[in-house]
Amino acid sequence: MRAPWWMKGVHFSCQSGCGRCCDQPGGIVYLSSDDAKRLAEHAQLSVIDWLERDARQTHDGRYVLKSREEDGICIHLNEQKQCGVYQVRPQQCRAFPWWGENLASDRAWKKVKENCPGIDAEDAIIVDGHTIRLHVFADRESSKGFRTWPPEPRRRKW
Numbered sequence: 001m002r003a004p005w006w007m008k009g010v011h012f013s014c015q016s017g018c019g020r021c022c023d024q025p026g027g028i029v030y031l032s033s034d035d036a037k038r039l040a041e042h043a044q045l046s047v048i049d050w051l052e053r054d055a056r057q058t059h060d061g062r063y064v065l066k067s068r069e070e071d072g073i074c075i076h077l078n079e080q081k082q083c084g085v086y087q088v089r090p091q092q093c094r095a096f097p098w099w100g101e102n103l104a105s106d107r108a109w110k111k112v113k114e115n116c117p118g119i120d121a122e123d124a125i126i127v128d129g130h131t132i133r134l135h136v137f138a139d140r141e142s143s144k145g146f147r148t149w150p151p152e153p154r155r156r157k158w
Ligand code: SF4
Pocket: 013, 014, 015, 018, 019, 020, 021, 022, 096, 097, 115, 116, 117, 118, 119
């Protein structure tokens, strides 16, 4: 099987003060159970109380971060376009722009590149393929999400 195009590495460096990837109305951030624990601890709340305050459930029951009612943007993005929970942000936010759907085709990647000045930026470093692959897996894991707290154990597929 041929290695994916990004396995040879991609030039990227997140640009300070940018925040464009979060400044998207209607964006959805799926939460892993570890995200919920970490963010609840940061907010000094129980996970149940934090989920009630900062998360909602999609039509199929998975927990996602809440967005502001007035513009559909993440509740944690402040007026300076900075993330208010950056140090403990969800795994899916950390994994951007290395989401499977972004890397799936040239067309998808070109679209991400139009909105993310970090890709091929002048100060970009090469992010190696193994690191990218870890982000792709993390994004995929987060997308599976959880629907109850405490989360139900996953059924093994034999
Ligand atoms: S759009 Fe790209 S450069 Fe801007 S904050 Fe997001 S990841 Fe960083």
